[in-house]
Amino acid sequence: MNRQLLGYFLTVEDLYLEYKGRLEGCGLQAGDWHMVNWVKEFKKDNSKLPTWEELKVKYKETPEKENLSLKFVKEEIGRYIRDEKLKGWIIKVAESIDSRTIDYSRVFDDVRRLNTELDFKDIEGVDVGDMYNQMVDKIRSFEQHDRVSTGLSGLDKELEGGWGKGEIAVLIAPPGYGKTMFLLNAMYSILERRKNVLFVSFELSEERLLERLYRRIARASRADIRKDKTGRIKDVLQRFFRLMKVRGYIVYRRPKTWGVEDMALHIDRLKSRGIEIDTVIVDYLDKLSLKSKDYRLGLRDLTEDLRYLSIDRNVRVITATQANRLSLTAPVITEEHVSESFGKVEVSDIVLSLGRTQKDEQKNQGRIVLLKSRDRGGRGVIIPIRMEFDKALMEDVK
Secondary structure (H helix, E strand, C coil), X not given: CCHHHHHHHHHCHHHHHHHHHHHCCCCCCHHHHHHHHHHHHHHHHHCCCCCXXXXXXXXXXXXXXXXXXXXXXXXXXXXXXXXXXXHHXXXXXXXXXXXXXXXXXXXXXXXXXXXXXXXXXXXXXXXXXXXXXXHHHHHHCHHHHHEECCXXXXXXXXXXXXXXXXXXXXXXECCCCCHHHHHHHHHHHHHHCCCCEEEEECCCCHHHHHHHHHHHHHCCCHHHHHHXXXXXHHHHHHHHHHHHCCCEEEEEXXXXXXXXXXXXXHHHHHHHCCCCCCEEEEECHHXXXXXXXXXXXXXXXXXXXXXXXXXXXXXXXXXXXXXCHHHHHCCCCCHHHECCCCHHHHHCCEEEEEXXXXXXXXXXXXXXXXXXXXXXXXXXXXXXEEEEHHHCEEEECC
16 A cells, blocks of 8 residues: 555544554554554554654655645555455455356355445444435425335225335235235336336246236236237337336346345346336346255345345335244235245334235235234224136225
8 A cells, every 4th residue: 555545544533533443454564553453552552553754764764744634545545455355255255266166155245245345434323413415305205206106095004105115025924815916016116107117036037027017017917818819919019118118137047046136136137228227127036045054044144135135235125934834714914924044034124914815816806904004003904805816916996
């Protein structure tokens, strides 16, 4: 590192406290490390950093102090640390490739760790006395700008407008009750509001999901499509995508082969092509790859990682999870029916359940129950819905 910058770093309290931990592992020259270690001992003995003059007495090669701005010095030190950390990581990966011992899960962990280490945002956080104007204005426009409709008016009302960015919503339902249909209807509603969507499936192939999505858009069953000799349904689909002018992507991966890091990288790749993903839909949570050997703990960590993804990439995350066997005979499915790990409920911002009685099935209906809505309440609210499986359709009861 440039001795001028190093001198500033070692004599300015704010700089030293902010960057001393980040400098560990960087490739400073031996003489520079000697200076860093001497300052560490000086501070320990004197409860303060040395002045520039005291540094020059100990290290005569220290240049004269120049009139540099603190902002410039912080940017330069940050750039130096980034370059050194990335250089070390690249060398380590290259050595692993050469020796054919590369561990891809560890590579992803390193990328995630580096992303945190190299985030040079202000460590002080937010001063609560400085932000009230912005926050009041944001709350006033919250529903209009930060939320997008679920496609169900009753649910929108309880969620103050719909799905929010920086949040994870989880639907609990038994097998065959309509989890995938719910998620596809969420995709349809978000596309309809001109937002880009990434749908990651571990259940159904891309082709089968496309077929269901197209049936939902056209409000048509397979029988309707077979009977359509005029091309009306194709016209409906063409008009929808022409008017929306948005991108929806469906990606199928085998269960347990993709993790949250893979989704984050996929979002970044799309962004590099100029496509900003607004919403990530995962079908479904339990089939993502886990890091922990403890399945229950791993599911909680997985939900935590998805929540971090929603905040870090500023997206909405909507997913589903299996309900346990007891849910099959329960009149109302609640959070106690979530399978394997209650941590999925604890971490999520919004938790819903989807249930159907025999009477509901006869009427092509179902019910969504709001089990949790962080900061909004409404727990236990039941929202009746219309469900037509042959059209992959889920909407308000009229």
